[in-house]
Amino acid sequence: MLSKDQMNAIKQSAPLLKAEGTKLVTVFYQNMIRQHPELLNQFNKTNLMNGSQPEALAATLYQAALHIDRLEELLPAVKQIAHKHVSVMVKKEQYPIVGYHLIEAMKEVFGLREEDATLLAWKAAYDIIANIFITIEAEMMDENVKQTGGWADVKPFVIKKKKQESPSLISFYLVPEDESELPMYKAGQYITVQADMPGEAYMCSRQYSLSDEHHPSYYRITVKRDGHVSTFLHDEMEEGDVLQVSMPQGMFCLQGDTKEPVYFISAGSGVTPMIGLVKTAAQNSQTFTMIHADRLEDVNAFENEFERVLASASYGRIILCNEQFAQSGKGELVEKAASRIDRPFLQSVIGEGKGQFYLCGSPVFTQEIIHILKELGIPSRNIHFEAFGGQSTKEMEVV
Numbered sequence: 475m476l477s478k479d480q481m482n483a484i485k486q487s488a489p490l491l492k493a494e495g496t497k498l499v500t501v502f503y504q505n506m507i508r509q510h511p512e513l514l515n516q517f518n519k520t521n522l523m524n525g526s527q528p529e530a531l532a533a534t535l536y537q538a539a540l541h542i543d544r545l546e547e548l549l550p551a552v553k554q555i556a557h558k559h560v561s562v563m564v565k566k567e568q569y570p571i572v573g574y575h576l577i578e579a580m581k582e583v584f585g586l587r588e589e590d591a592t593l594l595a596w597k598a599a600y601d602i603i604a605n606i607f608i609t610i611e612a613e614m615m616d617e618n619v620k621q622t623g624g625w626a627d628v629k630p631f632v633i634k635k636k637k638q639e640s641p642s643l644i645s646f647y648l649v650p651e652d653e654s655e656l657p658m659y660k661a662g663q664y665i666t667v668q669a670d671m672p673g674e675a676y677m678c679s680r681q682y683s684l685s686d687e688h689h690p691s692y693y694r695i696t697v698k699r700d701g702h703v704s705t706f707l708h709d710e711m712e713e714g715d716v717l718q719v720s721m722p723q724g725m726f727c728l729q730g731d732t733k734e735p736v737y738f739i740s741a742g743s744g745v746t747p748m749i750g751l752v753k754t755a756a757q758n759s760q761t762f763t764m765i766h767a768d769r770l771e772d773v774n775a776f777e778n779e780f781e782r783v784l785a786s787a788s789y790g791r792i793i794l795c796n797e798q799f800a801q802s803g804k805g806e807l808v809e810k811a812a813s814r815i816d817r818p819f820l821q822s823v824i825g826e827g828k829g830q831f832y833l834c835g836s837p838v839f840t841q842e843i844i845h846i847l848k849e850l851g852i853p854s855r856n857i858h859f860e861a862f863g864g865q866s867t868k869e870m871e872v873v
């Protein structure tokens with residue numbers, strides 16, 4: 475347990491972490507990967523290179539500093555990160571490696587000495603936080619293996635079907651190579667896909683949301699042509715090829731058994747988890763509204779699938795948005811809006827805004843929608859989000 479002086483020292487480092495946190499974790503990742511390149515098996519290289527992974531870790535450290543005397547308030551965020559760690563197969567023995575390089579980066583970037591009270595406090599805090607993660611993740615991994623059809627780490631899946639949904643979206647139907655039945659998962663969860671790519675010394679990992687409701691024989695992911703692994707899947711992987719796949723993880727799922735209205739708001743590839751969530755809401759007879767925006771060539775990718783959902787769910791509404799639509803209107807059941815998802819549009823759709831809100835898209839999109847919803851009086855506890863490519867500090871404050 476941390477002493478009061480240690481907590482104060484960590485709290486006093488929060489402004490420095492807010493100002494220099496991204497620089498700190500950039501140095502941390504560079505040094506750690508240089509000495510332990512095998513860890514590249516577990517990282518999304520695109521997020522490392524574009525800075526979103528360092529930004530996400532910097533935000534986590536900043537929040538830890540702010541809440542070091544009440545870490546229980548961060549438990550939802552800790553569980554969310556733990557899901558990602560289990561998905562990419564983080565091991566107990568890797569935590570000391572991370573701790574060593576984090577402390578060394580603090581010495582290098584912040585100019586701290588070995589005997590500085592702040593550094594000693596962070597050493598103690600890291601050990602406590604690491605043990606929390608290790609305990610939670612061990613329980614989650616054990617639960618995965620105990621499930622019918624469950625497994626540890628990854629196992630081989632065959633691409634059974636490759637379907638072009640739009641010019642930049644392809645769906646991959648993945649079946650276990652051993653033809654075993656798949657364990658249950660919740661709509662909104664994701665899997666880690668590992669590809670053995672030519673010219674790469676290590677496996678390349680990427681997380682993809684499952685883009686359909688549960689099916690006992692296959693997983694479906696829908697991949698946008700964007701990033702190192704995704705481009706490889708588009709261009710090189712064909713039906714019959716094999717990928718390594720993890721158990722589904724993630725907390726971006728419908729909350730409880732409530733029958734209150736739900737709103738799904740997404741942009742771009744953020745549509746992928748929403749498909750399963752919409753189908754689940756329809757099966758639960760929940761009143762739901764889905765709003766999705768994308769480029770003109772991609773926005774209609776799942777229109778036929780959405781039509782089938784609405785055909786059996788009179789209490790549902792799905793609106794596809796693009797400013798280049800010739801006009802707003804309604805097809806068979808799916809609506810089209812010649813608009814972007816801005817405040818006036820959202821206000822016209824959600825009215826009093828009673829219910830739960832689920833957001834998915836880029837960090838910029840997610841942050842913008844969170845800001846609008848809060849302006850419209852939606853309480854933070856009713857806002858749930860999955861931000862692809864990392865989370866900013868402000869977004870984490872909403873959780």
